[in-house]
Amino acid sequence: MATANRWLKPEVYPLFASVGVAVGICAMQLVRNITTNPEVRVIKERRAAGVLDNFEEGEKYAEHGLRKFLRTRPPQIMPSINKFFSDPN
Template identity: 85%
Template sequence: MAGFKWIRPEVYPLFASVGLAVGICGMQLVRNITTNPEVRVTKENRAAGVLENFAEGERYAEHGFRKFLRNRTPQIMPSINNFFSDPN
């Protein structure tokens, strides 16, 4: 391990957070390339021009995570917020 003296244990959380961010960006890029109706990779799809395919766009925009969060309150910690804001 003589070649890895510059890696200190204090930077492991930094590597983990940067790795997580790169993974999320990669996942979003793959999602856009494979399922976005406005991105056309193959030559046949590019030749089609502008499509009026609203159903495919709606399916892309209303994905499962958005449907899951739709009826939830926009709070990060609702139990703590309710503890301090709701009178007993």
């Protein structure tokens, strides 16, 4: 009971949330690598194939949807604030 009272305080909730988000991102990346990475072969029949020169599959893995979306966006985190402080009126 003393351990629960020590860790379950409102001040600790942001820590739990940030660690939870980090663990979620790691889990998502692990699942993505296991399921879609062309160099990872979990099924025994695919492992027996050896090294494959399948450049189309590698290109599809490297150029995923998030990267395609971000390529068209400006390379700024907060463009409206940057524009407000950098452009003279």
